[in-house]
Amino acid sequence: MEWRFHAVPDASSIIDDEPIEICLFLIDRTHSLREEMSELRRVRARLPNAVVVAVGDETSGEVELESWSSGADEFAPTSHLSAAAIELTVKRCIERKMTAEKLRHRERWYRVAVAEGNVGLWRWDRPNNFFYLADHFQEMLGLSHDQLPKNLTEWMERIHPDDQELTLAAAEAHFSGRTDRYVVEHRIRRGDGGYRWYLSSGCVAENDDARTQILGASTDITARKEAELALQRAKRAAESAIRAKAEFLTNMSHELRTPLAAILGYAEILEDFSQAPDARDAVDTIRRNGQHLLQLISDILEFSRIDSGNLEVNAMPTPAYEFLKGTFESFRNLVDEKGLRFVVDVSDEIPEMIVTDPLCVRQILWRLITNAVKFTESGEIGVAVRVANGALELNVRDTGCGMPEEMLGLIYQPFRQGDNSYTRQHDGAGLGLAICQRLSQMLGGEISVRSKTGEGSQFTVRLPIGCDATKDPQPETAMQAKPNSMRLEGRVLLAEDGPDNQRLYELLLRTAGAKVTVVADGRQAMEVALEKASVGEDFDLILMDMQMPVMDGYESTRVLRLAGYRKPIVALTAHAMADDRAKCLDAGCDDYIAKPVERSRLISVCHSWIDEGRKISNELNLAESGTQVSD
Template structure:
């Protein structure tokens, strides 16, 4: 091959390599641009995700803060009537978070004048007081100010106004939380009016047996419902992180709530006694477990008072007895509580034994004793050893009267021996029957049942109780659906199915009894558990007659709800297993 041809071939090869290199460089440049664009896209996405996460965290903190205030003031409003001080405290707490710049409550005067009064917190100048609204909820044009009407039974009680610096995406959460605050204030106002109406109603109550029964049932419901919110909220708060001061306040609140429960029970029991409604039930129970419960209740309390607590459970008591354990517990709690109250130093002794086919127990103290001229009247209602206004010991004077009535209803006997300045001994004997059969032990499936897998419907008209049971169920890992009356429950179940229903008994539109009847008539077979504030045998019978499967009494605790869910969840699971096999 000639030299010129070789040179020509080499030149063409070089040109091809140059072209290939140029194409490769161009491709590399294009890919570099694509890679840079992808990198920018990833960085932008990471920034957006970070901003979204920060917003979500801020929203969660904001919601948690409002919920904690709601819980705190819900308890305060249950303990105390609405006052100028409480409303101002509520506003002062609301501006404790950066997003809330100012707030105002305009509320109907608590006196007879009926005039409106305004309360402020934060930067008052930020609030636009000129805004007139015709709807229950109104946002300003810049979405910085929200105003919500507070009403009760279509009567306007006032309004709540907040100036909030937050993203527009928070609007739904803000509305939901503030509506709960307005419902809480409205419910507290309604309770005050209800209490006043109840007192007037009691004074005018007819003397007939039926009107007395209706009155007792209504009082039972209306007093236990707010008490349920108080004690239930206290239980939920005890599971949260609290400072030592908050724990002390919570302990005081729970003790006050339990004292209120005792007083309410005494008053209601007296009403039932007068109406012939106080009844004794007979169930199979373990006296040892009952007495252990009593010991646990008073062991710490006696230590706090510096008293020695001796609990002597003698051999020979049957393992199972037939009787009313709740009423026996009530008697023991009342007697031991009285001994603690009237014993400044020394000891309290409880002795339990089985003698001559009777369950016998005595409560002995080293207290101040009872004068002989007071012993004959000690079991009369509203009677105390010292009835003067400056007496040292608080109480209604109903406990011993109710104990005596309960013991007589159980065909038992009570007597006392007392020496002034040395102490008192109460002796009780009850003719209970031993039971040979042992109860079924808790199965492993019940102990380990995953209640978080259950779908629930809560039918409850009280907003306070809705929030309470939703929080209790959240602690158990369950998120329920919630409706406000029986009609809403029926309509809900037309389109959806649930495993278990918690049904309040007394509600507007359609109550729990009628709703359950209609559901059972339509073939609904899943468990329906009554949530009732009533403890009367009449209402208990009504619950079962309309088709309810179980009753959980208010005030309930998380353990009461958990046990009901485990029991009926296991039964549902067993039924499904049986049908599939």
């Protein structure tokens, strides 16, 4: 190390602007110690940033002690004075001074961080039952001196009553060593009586082997917690609104379909007795407009269900060829009634099994084909199915009126049609294609269209194809329609609360040959079914409406199944949303028919389940279900 020395006789000789880093102050014992120490203090005052080393004789320790007291950073006895000793002493002083400066900087940074970060420091002393708050934490809480907690009990009284147990449990877990840190979010009462949210965290000191104290910090998180709570309230409100909307849609489906079931059902019966052409035309008009109204209701309710996120896709292994063939065959009568050709082309390359939601796929095809029929006056409707680029491709084309190119980007908008003018020739709500697009997207696919005015249209649906050859396909529960002349030979219990529909379905079933017992609510259905079963007069089939007074069909079915009733129960309900079928089956029903139902389908389903019911015996266990059968 290179030194440059400058000697001065006293403090007054030091030049103020001359940079001095080290000062060796030689104590002259020819002067009194008091005079020398006074001079040392003046040197210290003139050189506040320099390292001052006092050098003097030392026998009793008095000189060293006075030197420290007068501002020296170090004392060096003259008996050990040498260049090497002085250099070592100075280095030690410089290092100590730098360390002290770093500590001062860190303390300043720490104080700024605590203040700017709004962090309150504290100490939880368990053996002494004490909770100490640092000055800044006292200020954060707005506590005066007389409001400071004198013990842990008084501190816990400042914790919100709902958070006290959580706070104590977190502390106990950390004191006992079960957790690495103490962390808790709780509300603390301020000096003004109001509560604010704090995140409190800390841990025991490393040298605290007995785990007696937690040193920690608390941060004000009121803004974040209020935002979180507001979000939770908004989420609950949104969920409540969704539930209310779902309940509204379900009830509207029931309330609208129930009278339509009576209208369409009695129109079908009137047709049997209407011989005059005018009368038959009138009945046909009732049926046609009733079906149109039913389709509008179905479209509106289904779109609302999809739009609110209440429709779930249930993919399952499906036998592709059988499923598609059955679906297309069900459309053939619709096409034939208008005198159009129906051309179906299913490629041999489609896999034997696909994994998809067959109900959603059937809905898409139904809406596309009915749309094609509606807009086609002559020619043909063509359906082609093939596999392209790893996707199942469904093409529906027609030779109808087509659409102008500028309308193609608008047809998937709800309530929008190719012709929205008041003079348009085709009726409808404009929801069919919007539903098709959303269902395609829910299945992970897409829909596209090609069309030209006067040259027809072609819609293409591309769906991901999941193959599963290891699982057996789930059988279709719905039975194939039989001719209207089919006879019913069995006993049927009809649970239906609407008088009009009671008379309608009882008439249809009796006319077909069934012996019918009618009840008006689910409790009566349950009691009558169990009473007859207990004396060996079982019904072969129960037709169960699902929304009834006293006890609904869901609860009635669950109680019957719990009591060991094994005969078929078929839901006959106006609840016709996409997931209502699953809800009925989950309750214990064997099948599901949505109102309004055509006579042929009703008789067909009843015929199949009556045959099935005769093969099944009940296994009553009334004690298990808690039901009693009256004598």
